[in-house]
């Protein structure tokens with residue numbers, strides 16, 4: 001394996017760019033390829049078999065570009081396909097699920113936690129299984145309207161607060177002290193979610209820990225890029241590159257010059 005090869009990330013669309021921006025900060029010498037599978041967006045309401053198929057196709061595309069590490073930046077894809085991709089691929093595969101799970105475990109004192117995610121992530125039962133095995137009481141909440149709200153730029157609109165109250169009111173009085181934002185888009189709603197849940201509930205966003213875990217893994221395996229010349233970032237979308245570029249601005253603090261259609 002060549003340590004100068006790029007890291008590959010994929011998501012159903014632009015949301016996983018929040019993970020990429022943390023990877024850029026944690027690993028400033030690394031070349032990065034990002035694939036947004038916008039042709040199949042959203043994953044959050046799709047069946048497990050469709051999501052697994054898309055995830056394998058995305059991983060195969062990135063493998064053909066000779067990546068040295070795959071980061072599944074989409075929570076829904078990760079919930080359904082991380083174990084499969086870890087078995088199938090000859091390179092290390094990381095996802096946003098395990099860093100989020102570890103952070104949640106460390107943060108809770110009451111051992112009562114909420115997981116907010118897409119309908120498909122919640123239906124996969126992945127967080128429920130992991131957290132119940134640690135004797136935590138889990139409140140899983142599917143919030144399907146959050147993604148379109150963010151993509152419409154309405155994250156600070158009064159309607160976003162109403163939707164958050166609608167989804168999260170059942171958490172009042174449960175004694176949760178931590179809520180995991182297990183969807184790429186939910187950190188953009190964290191102000192509203194925090195207002196609804198109250199300041200005593202800590203919100204966990206796994207993007208930062210995922211990047212730290214990636215850095216650790218590359219270091220341990222001697223795969224850090226030794227070159228300090230400017231890294232190359234390439235962006236791919238399976239549909240409408242212009243829309244990708246437009247929406248990317250919500251999630252990614254750096255300019256994106258070009259998005260390649262695949």
Ligand code: DGL
Pocket residue numbers: 011012013015016041042043044045073074075076077118121147182183184185
């Ligand atoms: N990227 C997805 C996730 O993190 C949210 C958008 C979608 O439903 O595709 O679960």
